[in-house]
Amino acid sequence: MASISTKIGSFSLENPVILASGILDETSGSILRSLKSGAGAAVTKSIGTEERKGYQTPVISEIGTGLLNAVGLSNPGIDNFVEEYRNFPEKKKTIVSIFGGKVEEFVSLAKKVEGIGFDKVELNLSCPHVKGVGSEVGQDLGMVEEIISEIRSKTNLQIWAKLTPNVTDLISLAKASEKADAYVLINTLRATGVEIYSRKFVLSNIVGGYSGPGVKPVALRAVYDVYKETGKEIIGVGGITTWQDAIEFFLLGAKAIQVGTAILYEDYPIFNKINSGIRDYLDKEGFSKLDDLVGVMVGDATFKNH
């Protein structure tokens, strides 16, 4: 049987299906449940320096092609996070997502995360609906570069940079982030929704992020472009709902994938379902391991370092 294990830098994963940040990953109990349900790893909900309630409801709206959300980075704040996760048993399989508005905030968050024994962070440089953080930071190339090099020099954490697709020049953004260990592509697309009988917006914040099946082609394009240009390790995310979706991302250069919105449709069984689909595909198509599939459709990649 083909191997579906993968590696991001020195991080070995039993399987390439990771729980994406923002879905069922605020509480430690839920992260454990995803890992027990077959996720190869899990990313936490984004944590900031202070406790944040997020936006008032409605914070989600289901549409035919996916989901709109503006949860608003609700999180208990790093100190309460540290309290809850100090004795968390799966720190090696869990990547802590952090967000901030300043370089020093990111560094301080990263240090606290490392201080309780986590060894990987995902930088939320891409939340599309909160002022002063997320994609507003993620579009400032100089700041992105500084955040990553500061965390690199002050911690031993593996760094994943989750980038915003809401830019005209993704390649420049990727290059500004090239000191990260891996790219996570993509976050949600900036979007809104309308309810026609009340003539009101469907999200209390008006603007939110669009995720789910409808964004998959955009995510695939982002993975393809960045892989072709940089050859760096990529975790693909955006609309992945089936194992076939996952295969598409591997073929274009992703070494692992994340699922979030799809849990709305498939619930926790999705992790095992995608994993067994990938394994079957590798067997039937004559690949002995997942790695042999990564980037095969991107023949002219500048270099391949996987």
Place this chain on the structure above:
Amino acid sequence: MQHSRIIELTKENKDVFTLKFDSTIAARPGQFIMIWSPGGKEIPMSLSDTSNPPTITFRTFGETTKTIAKLKVGDRFFYRGPYGNSYPVPTGRVAYVAGGTGLASVNAMMLKYGGDVYVGARTKDDLFLLRNDFRIATDDGSAGFKGTVIDLFLPHVNEYDYIFVCGPEPMVKTMLDRIDRKIKAKVYISLERLMKCGVGICDSCSINGVRVCKDGTVFSMEEVLSLSEFGVYKRNEAGKIEFFVNGKR
């Protein structure tokens, strides 16, 4: 988002209202809907009658419920759902134990399957949806038994085959602490937690990784007893842990 029209809006007591809306929905007792006040918030609400047209029964405790209570017959009513699981179909003798607006949830069950209703409230002015045969407990003794609904109910616990419970978490915790866990009755409890999405993805209502909105809201007593966080702490809108008074184990 579904849109409907209000058919009836009944004032049950000083601050509890029942709203009947013109929809045909396939809902089972125990399920809830997310109701939306356009331009305002969206909140979860148990269906107090799951036959069609359905009803919700709610206390006006916040901005959204106050706005909804001021609507008129014929006004538009927005919701999504129904969501969550439902109470199992009972056999034999059935009891319902409700605290506060928890009565709305078990009311839907009682309308369909009948049985004895034990209801608790602060005072007689807080009671609603009453029927002549309800067994009542009030904190101040202004109606029925003086004390909690748990005190009223527990002496009768062995008379039943199925027991359905809905009320505030501290009430349910008290009951679980005091009930004989070897009783013959099957006990099912509908839990209440802060919810944002209602569809099992935001993690706001999770207890030990179990989602009240999607895995519940109805759980067996054994399931609830297995949740170490239950009755000990809940989470605020930020996801921060907040201990119940006397919640530390």
